[in-house]
Amino acid sequence: MKIKNYLIRVVASFYFLIAMVPFDVTAQAPANTPPATRTVFVSPEIGSNNSVTFRLRAPEAKEVSLSVDSVPVAGGSEPRKLKKDTGGVWSITLGPLAPELYSYTFVVDGVRTIDPSNPVVKRDGRRNESMLLVNGIASDLYGVKNVPHGTLSKVWYPSPAIGLTRRVYVYTPPGYETSGKKYPVFYLLHGSGGDEDAWTTLGRAPYIMDNLIAEGKAKPMIVVMTNGNAFQSAAPGDDPVENGTPPADRSSYAGKFETSLVKDVVPYIEKNYRTLTDKNNRAIAGLSMGGGHTITITNNNPDKFGYVAVFSMGARNPDSTFDKRLQAVKANGVRLYWIACGVDDRLMDTYKALQKSLDKNGVPYTSYESSGGHTWANWRIYLAKLAPLLFK
């Protein structure tokens, strides 16, 4: 049957040429690509000892460097210069690299660019970066493993407190669709520059939860990942306001997200999902700006969340009003107040001030000080440490 043969041929060449293996594929070059001869190469290439070679074809460039986020090797995230071979391909080998999910970019004669040989690109705020997963024990929680996976839904909900229809991501654990059970809910907030994409793209929260639940380390729970920028309906490209609300108009939204989380998001989730709706089946955590949101939300609503966590954020010059609110948090009872910060974090002083306030006001808490700074590597680790403590 010729059509079948034809389709098999088409499919077979597609299978060979495209998809997953990071080849620089001539077949995908558009009509306007110069017809230069191209050697197939791989970037990034992970060696057997977890050394990683990054490559970029740039025959005309004078200088190519590489920036890698949170590389735990000498030099930190300082840019590293690549060397050019006679074919115009620049390369550098780093490592062995510790198992981790890295983001990286090249700088070609002053212009920052993703790796064109690597299809996996994630947005961090306004910047797009290439991603590299080096597997191993330390990264085991971030990998997509052969375990039952939860469902990640992009849901739009009405937010009268803000005056917008807004988007939220909802992770429901494996089995949710058919179990008939009710689940506790964990509200997980991003930092400044981020949006509702961040905890799934950079934070790998769905896979972290899948893996923890599969190992019996975390209870099955619903995870709700909001957009903390009250002036936005959704992430760039998914917001009805083209190019967003003008900066001049944004200050009028200050404080509204924190209100909307309690007035709009929690009721929406509890109405539309099978949830356990008492305080001790609600947790909230946030990183950086989202840690600030978490403090504000729980201080303003001390009866709503039984589990509170603040990542890489704290309090600056907490005053008597702050004390009073923490005392309300204490009086209402909190099963877990968990705070974490990297020792190199620029917000370490605010973390210490929060610690002092919690001590002063007798709020019991657990603290975790990691190495490193204000990085997604740390936030993924904090999530993986926190989730097993929730709802137990």
Add this chain to the structure above:
Amino acid sequence: MKIKNYLIRVVASFYFLIAMVPFDVTAQAPANTPPATRTVFVSPEIGSNNSVTFRLRAPEAKEVSLSVDSVPVAGGSEPRKLKKDTGGVWSITLGPLAPELYSYTFVVDGVRTIDPSNPVVKRDGRRNESMLLVNGIASDLYGVKNVPHGTLSKVWYPSPAIGLTRRVYVYTPPGYETSGKKYPVFYLLHGSGGDEDAWTTLGRAPYIMDNLIAEGKAKPMIVVMTNGNAFQSAAPGDDPVENGTPPADRSSYAGKFETSLVKDVVPYIEKNYRTLTDKNNRAIAGLSMGGGHTITITNNNPDKFGYVAVFSMGARNPDSTFDKRLQAVKANGVRLYWIACGVDDRLMDTYKALQKSLDKNGVPYTSYESSGGHTWANWRIYLAKLAPLLFK
């Protein structure tokens, strides 16, 4: 309350500096960016008449050009050279551009790069490209409008026919969660180089459906967007197999996706969603390779789908076996067999051959020949033309 003031200050500066407006923001530059003075500029900037200015800072570059997908202005997608100003910012103004969703890249001294000033980047196969929406009547269906939005879920399902747990995207229409109703199901397949991401990122299918349903043009329906690469569990970065199945092993997967759609996907959807499960409440469509899948699936299962559509694909040298199968399609009855192709499409000959086969075998069909070629602009238009014809 100082903490509140502090948070407001942090939040206010964040609001001002980051997020939606496409500024080149110095505050976001990493530690290793040269401390050069930077002027804030916007790229892409849409003028009042829909002319668009693209800008890139590249003081060291010798040549910067721009490639825009499917620009309906003189020159097509040929690269266009930008001009450098005294500050090292290169720019070019195109247009007025027709309302459309464009993808574009810069080429800087031979290196292809996304626009670092534009956060909206989508992957087309292995290539990442910057996206630009020029609003207007013709693009009205692709925009994120203030209408009720459906939910888009990323779901993992067992696929015994392939031997993998695989990911599928499921769009449920506005109101699904609370209506209690059953819905018809539309299976929508991507092309070669794509995966389960493609119809939502490049095809804007959820927004097209939201907008058509809001206007009463399309019936509320569930849309199921599969991954047609049988060797993959999911898109790059979400596949448990690091770097994918080796190309040498992929040929053993040929034909399995087509089987799995009927044996695995349809039963999973009909078990886990409130669906209408008769033939006339099932539709299937695909573009390019997915059009080939659609032909194979419906020829092999003439009793399963009441609505069939093939975008930018057809048949090559259809033989008597092909005829026989189309006769089975006819005998089983099909409410709509809809085929579409762009006049400049390199697969136009296969489209014409399919047309001829449908004629020869007496399968009634509707054909639509558009301008343009093998482009996402066309596939979005075809979806918007097809969806109103389904389940009526």
